[in-house]
Amino acid sequence: MIAALRRVGAVTLFLFQVLGACIPALRRPGLIVRQVYNSGARSLIIIMLCGLFVGMVLGLQGYDLLSRFGSESALGVAAALGLLKELGPVVTALLFAGRAGTSLASEIGLMRATDQLTAMQVMAVDPMRHVVAPRFLGGVIAMPLLAAIFSVIGLFGAQLVGVTVMGVDSGTFWSQMQGSVGIDDVNEGLVKSLAFGVVCTLLAVFQGYNAEPTAEGVGLATTRTVITSSVLVLIVDYMLTAAFL
């Protein structure tokens, strides 16, 4: 219990250090753009693929459920709300933790193990500003973009199954969605994906930066990144959902 509290304290202190390093890091936008590419663009294929299939499943299950009440026409609304408010941010965050989070943790952990971080310190360069802050900002910026792409592709998947396969009217599908989904729903998804971006990226850079400088230590850091990020994303999701209701 004490060890867990100590860990929470360490992550919180680390967050303040990272936030402090973010302001000077903003003066080097090139570093941040490169990290948005590394965390975001390189996760794009898996996000799009998963988004498509999640949307298609949503289309099938949604149609099956709604047709029991004769409400197939609400499929567009159900898919849009499910994707924008829940599935988009949450599944993207879980995939992000597995793809970009592990990559960040192992990259920084290996930099620690090969003395690259120490070399920077000895060259009077703060690794928090040069390594950690750009990666943190890159992840936080990339997550909402990835979640948005996930949701759009998911909607396409739901439409593909609902309209093309199951025969829901295309006009009804889109018009009901347009009429019922408001900017608040979009904002909820945006806030969630931003929060998940902070959680996943912070944990990844924390684990990497504090990894034991050994092969086992780096491996442990990547495993911890996935586990803690996934659990925390689900906990934070519940808290934010409750807050938005």
Added chain:
Amino acid sequence: MTPPVVEVRGVRYSAGPRQIFDGLDLTVAAGSITAVMGPSGTGKTTLLRLLTGQIQAEAGTVQVLGQEVATLGRKDLFALRRRLGMLFQNGALLTDLDVFENVAFPVREHARLPEPVLRRLVLMKLEAVGLRGAESMMPQELSGGMARRVALARAIVMDPEVLIYDEPFAGLDPVSMGIIVRLIHRLNDALGITSIVVSHDVQEVGSIADYSYLLAGGRAIAQGTTAELAASRDPAVRQFMQGSSEGPVEFHYPAPDYRAALLDAGDLRDSGHR
């Protein structure tokens, strides 16, 4: 008289239960090549971490370029580090940057030079270590010796006053080792800097050092020129300088009685191998 560049007095430091230094004294004269030698585990690298302010001594003082390292705030410590250059044992090159960008890295961070000036500066440093032709290679493509020479170019790119070498010869083939030895000597003379070389390669470091310290048991057990150390009658010094397995430094790490340990390991008949 020029004040010493490094002055270590009565330093005590322990890592967990293990006492690394117990009253270490050491002085590095300006413009010299000073060797810090000793068997593995005697705290040579720890000494470099003390000098660069990565760790702090429990007792005693560490002065570098006239400043007490332990009392420096973050800003002053970074200012001091800009006057130092350090070559790491494995080079510690940044793996996402090519050779040119690795050498340019400290300059880009600390000085705003026009790109043509920066390019000339980096090429001059790469030429000094004989690797101008490798400027576009990635660290993964370099041999161990080449990586260390690139790291050396990076260490001198900011024209440091003190250059610190951590085991510069470890794991190198004889040719690469000879190149690094010559580079250390040439850079020290050409740039007028002070060099501190931490190593256990007696022959190589002894050939270029103006003064040497031999660390053992948490303190400097001997100091002097290479010739003076070679002529020492102290058994520990003789054992290290001659690379002998017989002497005060034992081959075996302290352990319980060998016979008792084997007997306590259990009955062979219980292991199923009859």
